[in-house]
Amino acid sequence: MDIFLQILFSGLAVGSMYAVGALALSLLWGTMGMLNLAHTTFIALGGYVAYFCMSVIDASWFFVLPLAFLSGLVMGYIYYHLVIRHIYANQNFSVNIIIASVAIAALGENTFLNLAGGEALRQPFQFTSGLKIIGVVLPYQTIFTFIMVIILMVIMALIMSKSKLGQVIRAVSQNPDAAKLMGINVQKSFAQAMMLYGSIAAITGVLVTGASQVFPSVGGDATVKALIILIVAGLGNLRAGIFMAFALGFLEMGVNYLFGSRYGFPSMLGFVIIVLLFKPNGFFGKEVVNRV
Amino acid sequence: MSISQISILIAVLGILVAIIAFFWGTSHSTKEFIKIDNRTSNVWKDFWIGMILLALALIFPAFGAGKYLLSQIVLFFIWAAVVTQWNLIFGIAGIFTLGHMAVFAVGGYITSMIALYMGWNLWAALPVGALAAVVFSFLLGATIIRLRGPYIAIMTLAIAIVIQKLIVSDVDCFVTKDLICYNFTGGAKGLFGYGNFGFKELLGYKGKIYGEYYLSLTLLVLSTLFALFVIYSPLGSTFRSIRDNEIAAGSRGVNRIKYQLIVFTVSGIFTGLAGGVFAGLQTTMGPNVLSLSLLLFLLSMIVVGGRGTNWGPLIGAASLMLADTILRDFGQLRVAGLSLIILFAMIFLPNGLIGLLSNIFNWSPNKKENEDRVSIKNFIKSDRSKYLKRGKWIKKFGNENE
Numbered sequence: 001m002d003i004f005l006q007i008l009f010s011g012l013a014v015g016s017m018y019a020v021g022a023l024a025l026s027l028l029w030g031t032m033g034m035l036n037l038a039h040t041t042f043i044a045l046g047g048y049v050a051y052f053c054m055s056v057i058d059a060s061w062f063f064v065l066p067l068a069f070l071s072g073l074v075m076g077y078i079y080y081h082l083v084i085r086h087i088y089a090n091q092n093f094s095v096n097i098i099i100a101s102v103a104i105a106a107l108g109e110n111t112f113l114n115l116a117g118g119e120a121l122r123q124p125f126q127f128t129s130g131l132k133i134i135g136v137v138l139p140y141q142t143i144f145t146f147i148m149v150i151i152l153m154v155i156m157a158l159i160m161s162k163s164k165l166g167q168v169i170r171a172v173s174q175n176p177d178a179a180k181l182m183g184i185n186v187q188k189s190f191a192q193a194m195m196l197y198g199s200i201a202a203i204t205g206v207l208v209t210g211a212s213q214v215f216p217s218v219g220g221d222a223t224v225k226a227l228i229i230l231i232v233a234g235l236g237n238l239r240a241g242i243f244m245a246f247a248l249g250f251l252e253m254g255v256n257y258l259f260g261s262r263y264g265f266p267s268m269l270g271f272v273i274i275v276l277l278f279k280p281n282g283f284f285g286k287e288v289v290n291r292v
Numbered sequence: 293m294s295i296s297q298i299s300i301l302i303a304v305l306g307i308l309v310a311i312i313a314f315f316w317g318t319s320h321s322t323k324e325f326i327k328i329d330n331r332t333s334n335v336w337k338d339f340w341i342g343m344i345l346l347a348l349a350l351i352f353p354a355f356g357a358g359k360y361l362l363s364q365i366v367l368f369f370i371w372a373a374v375v376t377q378w379n380l381i382f383g384i385a386g387i388f389t390l391g392h393m394a395v396f397a398v399g400g401y402i403t404s405m406i407a408l409y410m411g412w413n414l415w416a417a418l419p420v421g422a423l424a425a426v427v428f429s430f431l432l433g434a435t436i437i438r439l440r441g442p443y444i445a446i447m448t449l450a451i452a453i454v455i456q457k458l459i460v461s462d463v464d465c466f467v468t469k470d471l472i473c474y475n476f477t478g479g480a481k482g483l484f485g486y487g488n489f490g491f492k493e494l495l496g497y498k499g500k501i502y503g504e505y506y507l508s509l510t511l512l513v514l515s516t517l518f519a520l521f522v523i524y525s526p527l528g529s530t531f532r533s534i535r536d537n538e539i540a541a542g543s544r545g546v547n548r549i550k551y552q553l554i555v556f557t558v559s560g561i562f563t564g565l566a567g568g569v570f571a572g573l574q575t576t577m578g579p580n581v582l583s584l585s586l587l588l589f590l591l592s593m594i595v596v597g598g599r600g601t602n603w604g605p606l607i608g609a610a611s612l613m614l615a616d617t618i619l620r621d622f623g624q625l626r627v628a629g630l631s632l633i634i635l636f637a638m639i640f641l642p643n644g645l646i647g648l649l650s651n652i653f654n655w656s657p658n659k660k661e662n663e664d665r666v667s668i669k670n671f672i673k674s675d676r677s678k679y680l681k682r683g684k685w686i687k688k689f690g691n692e693n694e
Contacts, residue, residue, distance in 0.1 A: 035442050086639040095388045098445045103631035110628040227446045262461045273435045280438035
């Protein structure tokens, strides 16, 4: 029973971590058809902003989330206008942007390494204690992250369905040319989507680094895992993505506890590969028909 | 590395680029290649480029280059050999795999493991390592057989990361010698102590570097020959047809799955050999060959040189190695510099340096204007224009005799 609860709780922790990554990344896939490997830079940005805010200038914890939000916004804007816009103009965007975002990820990692040093820092925006259930500790950080995932998901769903920004983004993602003819500024709406993504991703960074520590390459694994979760769930299907994040989180943690922590990620990847061999559009994905 | 050496290097590379550009003349970007498929003349052009480069590389050590410079060139040869093979998948067949360094690592690891645990000579272990790399490359191709474009990039990257994690986290003792525990894959420390190619005994302490130089040069020459052979064979045409229009290729009876597996298998051969040669020359084999920065380094060689071109990877490898030797002085900023280079290449040179060269050599000040004028002239002279009022058209588009 103990080990079962242990697996459940840690699976919940990593699952909500993947879910919050998948949430932000699926927004970008939905708008631009872009798989962003530079997500790790945004996660590290959130972590370092929290560290800077609370440990370096000794500000209150109250400012951490707004500051992360703002920095993610600015970062998303810069990223869009310096890189993505130009690559979108060339052919083969969906693959080129992966190469470019690998470069951005390396650039971000190197920048943080030079600015803050390579050692792991304790990120102060976190809950230290936990809830004790039948001898197993459920950290408050996990509960907090889980609640934040739900809040962020609701906020994003509201923005996408109700607000004008969401309408514009959906219109552009369905057909950029038609949207342009209706008088929508496509570039501007991409930039807005990127800024929305950036702010969500930086908040994610604060949450994720709270559970561990913050170092330059902190989000690398989580990014790749969130991306393969999105792929195996079927891209563009957000609810399936969240479900898959928790399912694979439980699988990974179960393997970690039963067979040793080396085999968590490999077994998860093996599962994903087997699923994709039989369902190349993902578990819940619809078959895409290519018309010539 | 002194300034004079750098200047020699730059001069040599400049001459190389000039010669290549001279022979390129009426060059083609990837798209034009399909349009003007004048294969035989291209074969001869590539033959002469290759011969000149080979001659230069063969006599280069005679100029009395230093040991450091030669060892950098040895590394360049190995990376160029890997990149030409990667280009077969990435550029020619258009399958965007990021897991090619895993194939390289399998070649190197299997070679060194066989030498270490079974006591084989490294020369004998080389083909076995290459075979293992071929098998691994085939499996890598098979795991992503039904995926497309960006999915492939993410999945192959994930596979490479998982392999690196498995190697780094390997702590079980496989052999225990003198109370020191040795892991099966060497763990984070890497494998060492499996011998070398024996150049020291054969050529003496001073001649060792020349042996390494010519070995890696042989590797590069063979792998380039092989890549060119694949590119010009019917196989290469099939790969390009799948890359350019999969549906059209499919309707002509091209089996995508079969050829995807073939291209992965084919490119595994020399990648695995390069891995083995790398392991033998470095005398250690560690998990850092799977690191993100090395992946980025080799990827930028393809992107900067020109994807899907015959000599693009080679030029990319040369320019990136040159940039790397300069960036090495900046220490920590090296990776940042590399990523800036790759970003600049992606934004400003979508066809790579080869595309830039061909643009420069095909450029003429009034080419576009000439083309416009010719087309209007043709239109006026064409049959249809007989039925039009001549004067009206000339008024509109300018005088015919101008």
